[in-house]
Amino acid sequence: MTYELNKEIRTLKMQIAKLQLESKLRRNLASELDKQKQIAKNAEELANEKSKEIEEIASQLSKYLSPQLYDSIFSGEKKVSIESEKKFLTVFFSDIISFTEISDKMDSAPLTEMLNLYLTKMSEIALSFGGTIDKYIGDSIMIFFGDPESKGKEKDAINCVKMAIDMQSTMKTLSKIFMKNFNLPYPLNMRIGINSGECTVGNFGSEKRLDYTVIGGAVNLASRLESNSPAGKILISDVTEKLIRGKINCQKYDQIKAKGINKPINTFIPYF
Numbered sequence: 001m002t003y004e005l006n007k008e009i010r011t012l013k014m015q016i017a018k019l020q021l022e023s024k025l026r027r028n029l030a031s032e033l034d035k036q037k038q039i040a041k042n043a044e045e046l047a048n049e050k051s052k053e054i055e056e057i058a059s060q061l062s063k064y065l066s067p068q069l070y071d072s073i074f075s076g077e078k079k080v081s082i083e084s085e086k087k088f089l090t091v092f093f094s095d096i097i098s099f100t101e102i103s104d105k106m107d108s109a110p111l112t113e114m115l116n117l118y119l120t121k122m123s124e125i126a127l128s129f130g131g132t133i134d135k136y137i138g139d140s141i142m143i144f145f146g147d148p149e150s151k152g153k154e155k156d157a158i159n160c161v162k163m164a165i166d167m168q169s170t171m172k173t174l175s176k177i178f179m180k181n182f183n184l185p186y187p188l189n190m191r192i193g194i195n196s197g198e199c200t201v202g203n204f205g206s207e208k209r210l211d212y213t214v215i216g217g218a219v220n221l222a223s224r225l226e227s228n229s230p231a232g233k234i235l236i237s238d239v240t241e242k243l244i245r246g247k248i249n250c251q252k253y254d255q256i257k258a259k260g261i262n263k264p265i266n267t268f269i270p271y272f
Helices: 002-062 065-073 099-107 106-130 153-182 219-226 240-245
Strands: 084-096 131-136 142-146 190-205 210-215 235-237 250-256 267-272
Touching: 065 142, 084 219, 106 131, 106 142, 106 153, 131 210, 142 153, 153 190, 153 235, 153 240, 153 267, 190 219, 190 240, 210 240, 219 235, 219 250, 219 267, 235 240
Parallel strands: 190 235
Antiparallel strands: 084 142, 084 190, 131 142, 190 210, 235 267, 250 267
16 A cells, blocks of 8 residues: 555656646746747847838938939949940030129028029929939039930930920029029029930949949030020030920021031020
8 A cells, every 4th residue: 555655656746847847848938938039029129220220321322313323223223333334315414604603702501592492493303304313513414314214315305305495494483583582683594505425324433432424425515515505595416406306396506516526516496
């Protein structure tokens, strides 16, 4: 009887020990799961925080890049490396006549306000027509159509000229605002030059600092057209005029000579 009792007691003790061990394992497992959940939660919070930081940095970078270029880089379509390619583009240059003379007489704050308003309005128009904003140089703006996105030679040229017409119309309104708000002595007028042709487009510079831009004779001619444009008008080359013919009416203007081109260039002024 005693033997049987002792055997049952030993069995009960083993079962109790087993239950205690299982209970301890459950507690340890629960504790470990809680730790892993906390680690996962911390990791998620850190990831969200880093994601917000990246979004903020990306948002800041987007202000320094044309939207088309920004989208193509962040989507992985375009590599940030020193490379270029030949493309047919329509190139636009503009500046405000006598702006340097006016800016020398204005204080910094009102000058900055006026210039930023002007560039903001012009940029909004450029982007609405699909233009790639290359750069601002003071009051001068350089824009091109055909890269990184193109709707075809003719459509790119038409969009560029339509953009320029919209800009000149907007400038008339802005000029009145500038005279009223900044006490300008006379209305401001803008000159615009547009040319179409083969250009080299891509990233130029060094491994530390790159500039996405276009170069070539077609670009130089667009700049030359801008400097020869009458006040408040748009001067385009014969190449661009052929591309928009039948869509935008133009009047023949004059011939100009450009560096690197032997024969004079026929120019035209679109009606608007």
